[in-house]
Amino acid sequence: MLVPHERQFVFDCKVCSQASFALDEDKFKRRQLRHLLTRSKFGAITFLLMHFNPREQTxxxxTAETWAFPVYAEHPLWQAFDRAETKRITRAVRSAMPVEHAARWEK
Structure with a gap:
């Protein structure tokens, strides 16, 4: 039995050592993202927790960064993904978002 005002939290964690994380990868798109979006429709707080490993470049x-991207149908990132305007999460995609659309943790 649920006590009034209780909420479910659902998250999917990813680690990325590349320059970006592909959102249109079959398993993520068909199973994981769909599950997060479905749960959000029922009032769950859902998000994608994305850790970018440090990368040496010329x-x-x-530096290593960890971001939490809320997942719900009205979120700008998922709307852009649905319209095929965004296919990957990069550090640049995140930096273009308003602060309230993602949370960040650093070491």
Whole structure:
């Protein structure tokens, strides 16, 4: 039995050592994202927790970063993905979002 005002939290965790994470990868798109979006319709707080490992580049070092992207149908990232405007999550995609659309943790 649920007590009034209780909410379910559902999240999917990903680690990315590449420059970006492909959102249109079959398993993620068909199973994991669909599950998160479905749960959000029932009032669950859902998000994608994305950790980017540090990367050495000729321009310098990108530090490790961890971001939480809320997952619900009206979120700008998932709307852009649905319209095929966004196919990957990169650090640049995140930096273009308003702060309230993602949370960040650093070491």
């Amino acid at each position: 321009k310098g070092i990108q």
